[in-house]
Amino acid sequence: MPSLRLDQRIVAVKPIVVPAPGRGMDLRVKVTAPQSGRDLPVIVFSHGNAWSMDGYEPLVDRWAAAGFVVVQPTHLDSRRNGITWDDPRFATIWRVRIADLHAVLDHLGDILLQAGDLENRVDRGRVAVVGHSWGAQTAGTLLGARVLDAEGTPGEDFSHPAVSAGALIAATGTGDTLTPFAAEHLPFMRPDFSTMTAPALVVAGGRDQSQLSTRGPEWFTDAYHLSPAPKSLLTIAEGEHTLGGLAGETVTDTTDEDPARVALVAEAISAYLGDALKLDGAAWAALNDAVAAAGDGTWSVTSK
Template structure:
């Protein structure tokens, strides 16, 4: 489940992010406040970023990067620290990285989701991130509990007077997403005891957590997988899909490997962003038009297939 994204392509663009998949690059007004967001946004937001120092005990640090819709700034620019939140309440997406990876390797995807109207929180897991001195593949089993702790701590900020996020988080509308080992972590969040607040999951190049099963309140899951993945074979993702008892869809990327398609400009990136964004809009905002758009947006290029039971 190792992270196989071409890091050269990722690191070269970390400081030059474009949000072309989310709208045109034009200036956002800093003088006139935007209307509060109560339904699926019809515009693209500038993106702010903050980091939180969290932990689940002294031996499980969970530094967390959060990208969010900002109320000022310029569209299409790299995320800016400490920008004010855009007016309104925004759903939360918890993103989990893969083995030997870091949240910042996924800034391209997270930034686009934030620009589309989601707060995206990505912890660096203590035993599987690229910088850890105590790497353990087996520790993936402990990561769903880490993720739940991060969600809980972020939720507290919604009620903390004066915090950047106070009054801006829709904590009744949560999704989980992840790549590779983070996809397995995501699947582990949808066990029999999961909260009804978890409405959606996006499992990218991953599968079901060993020894656990899906259960609890219904949620919808979207699987995204390259059919030439040498690290987590397509059949593992399909096996998890087959076991999923709720509304579900499976996006297959023809000719794609474990994660190169998560880098801007690579084949499959545009389709992945369109599918995941529309899926999240449908599940977290109740945007039925996004569900209808989902099939058309991923099949137009001929490079993807979508099996849907949504």
């Protein structure tokens, strides 16, 4: 399969404070970018529960080396903020997460200016959102997915006009099979993908057995199966929830550590976004050819 250039020099700038009135805590972001190049596309990345802008370097560094500018906010649920399940603020964090991504997009020019000369080196017409786990649900709302209330009525439209495409890694599925714990603490985990019209790659692990749902790993493919085209699904047969260790090379809660699996996720998303953002479809075509040639079932790509 194609490999990203890892010899490209990259630079990271943090923290950059983004205006977010009423949030209660400063919204801080990290920007990672290639040191050279112009007309660079942008990825806004939403981390999983408890993580921060300082995680996911195995993904972010590869994307920056491939020519993307990556902006990572730290959401309120980051463990560094100490907001637990029982904190009264936790019930509304899902909304604050979405507002965080909107704030980043609405102030993208200023963020890029504070990160150096990036304001003049990016292509503001090519912006994608990517997220992992809870971050995938957050990113999905900017692609058009909505959250159902207790009666099954779709909530607000949180899509953002600046977003052209996205990728959802280990995105939680529909809310009809939530465990009692999830139903009590995470009632917002009821996505409606029927309105998620933007192009997106869904990445799912074949061994991702969540404690939040009574369904098996197929729960994490709902974002693909229940959303309208154009969509693609990357399924990694032996992948668990961190798909080899996406959040970091020394993360202790990774139970399926596999650097090659992490590289596959990073390269697939880079290739897909290159095609979806109309930059260069060669890497995505090559990846599809590679899976067809391999034919060993370790990973597969389906599109509609």
